[in-house]
Every structure is written in structure tokens, then in C-alpha cells.
Amino acid sequence: MIQVENLVKHYGSFVALKGISFEVPSGQVLGFLGPNGAGKSTTMKILTGYLYPSSGHVKVDGIDVQEDPLSVRKKVGYLPETNPLYMDMRVDDYLRFVGSIRGLRGKALSQGIQRVVEVCGLARVYRKEIRELSKGYRQRVGLAQAMIHDPEILVLDEPTSGLDPNQIVEIRELIRNLGTDRTVLLSTHYLQEVEATCDRILIIAQGKIVADGTARSLTSTLPPGPLTVEIKGPKDKVETQLKELFPPETGVQVQFLGEDPPGEVCFRVGTSPESDEHVREAIFDLVSRNGWKLLEMHRPPATLEQVFRKLTLDPIEEPLVAKELSMGGSHV
Amino acid sequence: MSKTTVILKREFRSYFLSPIAYVVGGLFLAIGGWFYFSRVFFDFGAGAEARMDGFFNLLPLFFLVLVPALSMRLWAEEKKLGTFELLLTFPVRSRDLILGKFLGGLLFVVVLLAFTLPYPMTLAAYGKLDWGPVIGGYLGGILLAASYLSLGLFISSLTRDQIIALLLSVASLLILVLLPQFGAAMSPSLAEAFKLLSPVEHFRSIARGVLDLRDLIFYFVFCGLFLYLNALVLEFKKRNG
Numbered sequence: 001m002i003q004v005e006n007l008v009k010h011y012g013s014f015v016a017l018k019g020i021s022f023e024v025p026s027g028q029v030l031g032f033l034g035p036n037g038a039g040k041s042t043t044m045k046i047l048t049g050y051l052y053p054s055s056g057h058v059k060v061d062g063i064d065v066q067e068d069p070l071s072v073r074k075k076v077g078y079l080p081e082t083n084p085l086y087m088d089m090r091v092d093d094y095l096r097f098v099g100s101i102r103g104l105r106g107k108a109l110s111q112g113i114q115r116v117v118e119v120c121g122l123a124r125v126y127r128k129e130i131r132e133l134s135k136g137y138r139q140r141v142g143l144a145q146a147m148i149h150d151p152e153i154l155v156l157d158e159p160t161s162g163l164d165p166n167q168i169v170e171i172r173e174l175i176r177n178l179g180t181d182r183t184v185l186l187s188t189h190y191l192q193e194v195e196a197t198c199d200r201i202l203i204i205a206q207g208k209i210v211a212d213g214t215a216r217s218l219t220s221t222l223p224p225g226p227l228t229v230e231i232k233g234p235k236d237k238v239e240t241q242l243k244e245l246f247p248p249e250t251g252v253q254v255q256f257l258g259e260d261p262p263g264e265v266c267f268r269v270g271t272s273p274e275s276d277e278h279v280r281e282a283i284f285d286l287v288s289r290n291g292w293k294l295l296e297m298h299r300p301p302a303t304l305e306q307v308f309r310k311l312t313l314d315p316i317e318e319p320l321v322a323k324e325l326s327m328g329g330s331h332v
Numbered sequence: 333m334s335k336t337t338v339i340l341k342r343e344f345r346s347y348f349l350s351p352i353a354y355v356v357g358g359l360f361l362a363i364g365g366w367f368y369f370s371r372v373f374f375d376f377g378a379g380a381e382a383r384m385d386g387f388f389n390l391l392p393l394f395f396l397v398l399v400p401a402l403s404m405r406l407w408a409e410e411k412k413l414g415t416f417e418l419l420l421t422f423p424v425r426s427r428d429l430i431l432g433k434f435l436g437g438l439l440f441v442v443v444l445l446a447f448t449l450p451y452p453m454t455l456a457a458y459g460k461l462d463w464g465p466v467i468g469g470y471l472g473g474i475l476l477a478a479s480y481l482s483l484g485l486f487i488s489s490l491t492r493d494q495i496i497a498l499l500l501s502v503a504s505l506l507i508l509v510l511l512p513q514f515g516a517a518m519s520p521s522l523a524e525a526f527k528l529l530s531p532v533e534h535f536r537s538i539a540r541g542v543l544d545l546r547d548l549i550f551y552f553v554f555c556g557l558f559l560y561l562n563a564l565v566l567e568f569k570k571r572n573g
Contacts, residue, residue: 082414
């Protein structure tokens, strides 16, 4: 259980975190989303005890990170944004070093190493120098390092950045498996990644939490996309009848998309959520009345990407306007 | 095995993974050997004493380059690699990290010095060697290296660039070594005061074969001060990012 209470962090005059609070129950996989510089890494650095907060508290199982950093660090495995590898060490030496410094000895150490080598698929490169490894394998070594003491909590700062699509899928699968029996906090730029791996999403922008929920609950806050309708029937007739059915004053826009193959016409119908039910029924009735065939009626839900853009772009514009007003016209 | 020992072992072993240690160590042994043998062969005439002071007199100068070359990477490399963040999020106290790095570097110097042990041994075999100054020279040499190393380690914690760490360390040590000369140029009383602050003067005193508690206390305080400053730097980074 992680409790973050009103976390504030200043870097000089720059305020990286403006009072962040959230809780992570045990066993949850939590994804941090946010543009660069939003405060994701800073939050993780404070949680792992690398940085002190300017104010606020982080508690892990009731222990305050600042009061007893060593006890908290024992429970946490951490993969920083810059993969922390000693390039001139061999994989086995590196894992042995991290294991020993985390207090593993003898049998516990060799078992710990064996476990992470297996889970992270490192057997083939076990005796190689880290500098010889591909980026994907290096990332796996970084992950293995974070898990060697079988921590209750894994903190992963952009674990898939810079990997190719195949490697990303592999690491995601690994994280999903890890998340079945421990708490995982991961930050990422890839929206599919949180959808694929996380139970819950936190979106951070400008040092504040702007959204908190599951992917489904976040996307349902935005109106769905326009209706796309594909009808098999004579093009001109379908078009005129549709436009008759929805004259401009109804607020429903009908847009002809194309005819492919001949006889199959495709339309996009722009609707508001309120009129949605009515529009779909009207279209269905129209089609059946004329003996045409309804091939497809499709309304894509809002994507996480749209939610992300809306939440992380808006707050940037607002304070800017407020700032200009408060400046009283002086140029800065 | 304590956490300090784990760090010590890694630092010590990592010297053998990089070419720097071989180059620096090799040069030290080669130049040191040349000075030693030139004395043996050119000055070892009739009636000459078997002495090592040629070698020990040059030790402060050798160490001026050798020790910064060893200490420069201790923190700067961690910062460059990103392992700095790893070290500081291990369940280890900062002082254990600092001490481990310090002792790891020192162990490497001790091993290098051990490679020069054949010099006094051959001298003892062929002449009458006064072991007092030799033991004093080695002990003083280790303490001198420790003081240089604590300063170099501290400077390495200030930067992520090893070359900057090297240059700053050599420059700082050079000032420290020349301190008595600066003092002498100004006033005799200042010269005495600056002598007390110079690691080299205390080394000379020990290398004469006289063990004075004040010299030991000097090195203890000197190393303690810079290791403490190093801890302050780490603390400052946690606070300010």
C-alpha cells in the first residue's frame, strides 16, 4: 500500500509537483501518463527515496520514506528512466552485485539471480558483458536488477522507451506477469501500454493529477466519435434521402465518404450524444423502408489519446492566459 | 559481508575492467622503478647506503597524478551511467557508499605499492637496509594516498565529467602540495602554519621513520573532513535534485 500525500517539489524556482495525492492498494498495476516534464519521474524519485520532497509525504505500508528510507527501499525495486547499468560488468556479476548490496547472501542470492534470469529471459546472455547486449536485453537486465530481491513494489520509469515494437511487446508481457502478485507503478508515453498493462491510470500534467481511473472510465468522459454508416444502395438516392431525413437545422451532419465497391456507399454522420439513439433508429428505418442493406453502423469510443490530449493540453493554455492578465500588459 | 565491503569489492574490481588502471598503474611502476634502479645503479658506489628515499621523495609527486586518475571516476562515472540513482535508492546509508568507494580506491593504491616491495627486499639482500624509514615510507605513502583520495572522491561527487574531476583534483592537490612554498614566500609564521596543513609535510615526517601521533591525527581529520563534505554533497543532491 502506497500513500502519497500532498507532494510538492521545487527545483529552484521551478515547481515540478504542485501537491499530488493518491493511494495505490497492494497488487495494483498503476500507470503514470503525462507529457515530458509533467512530474512523473519526480514522483517516482521521491517514492524511491532518491529525492526529498519540498513538502508532503510518501508512505509505504505506513512507513514514511523520509523518516525511514532504508526500510522503504528494501520493499521497493526501481528501474530509473536511465537504465542504471555498469557497461563493463558482466550480467552475472552485475546481478550478483545488486543482490549482495540488497542484502542477499549465499543460497538466497543464487536463487534470486536464478529467478530473475528465468523471468527476464537472460540465460543466453548471462555471461556476456552488458555493453555487448542489445537495447532490449539491456532493458531486461535493468528489470532483473529491480526484481532481484522479489520486492513488494516495482517502480518502473518508462521501461519500454527506446525499444522496438517486438521488444516493447515482450517487456509489456513481462510487466503484466509481474503485476499479478505485486504492486507496480510504471510511467510511459505509450498510451496503448497503459491500456494493455495497467489496472488504473493517473494522468499528470504540470505537476498535478488531472485524471485518475481505469482506461474505460477515462475514455467514457469524452463524447464518442461520429457515427459511420455503410449502406448498400443507389448512391444518389441514398444521399438525397439521408439529407432529407437530417436537414441542417437538426444539427446532424451527413458527409459522403465514398463508394467502394460500386453500390456500397459510406457516410459519416456527425451527431451529438443526446440525439444519438434517435439518429441510429432513423437511419435503420430509412434503410429498411427502401429495401437497401445496412452493412455497417459503427461509432468508435473516444480514445485514451484524445483524453490525454484534452487533459494535458488544456491546463497549459489556461494558466498562460491567467498569467498574461495578471501581468497587466507588461511584456515578459 | 557488510554493504561497505560490497561497494569496496565492486570498486576494486572495476579498476581491472578499465584500461585507466592498467595505464596509470603501469606508468607508476615503470617510472617508480626507473627512479629506484637509477639510484641503485648510478649512486650505489662504495660506501653508499641502501636507501629508498629517492623513491619515497617522489611519491607525493607521483600520487598527485596517480590518485586523481583513480578517484576521478568514483562518482562521476556513476552519474554518467545513471547508476548514481541506483546506488542512492539501495537500502544502504550514504556513508557506507562513500566509505566503500574510498576504501576500494585505497586498496588499489595499496596493491600498487605492494608491487614495489621487491625494491626494498633486493636492497636488503645486497646491502644494509634501515627498515625504519622504509616502513615509515610505505605507511606514510598509504596515508598520503588516503588524503589525496578523500579529496579526489569529494571532487568527483561534484561533477559528472571524469576529466573535469581529474583536472580539478590535480589542481587542488597541487595547491595543497605547494602550500608551504606559498607560505614561505609570504612570511615565516605563515610558512609554519601552511606546513601543518600540507599532507606532504606530514608524509615526510612519517617517512623519516618517526611515527608521531600528530601526523596520524592530521590524516584522520583530513580524510574525515572530505568524506564528510562528500556526504553533504549527496544530501544536497537529494534536497535539490
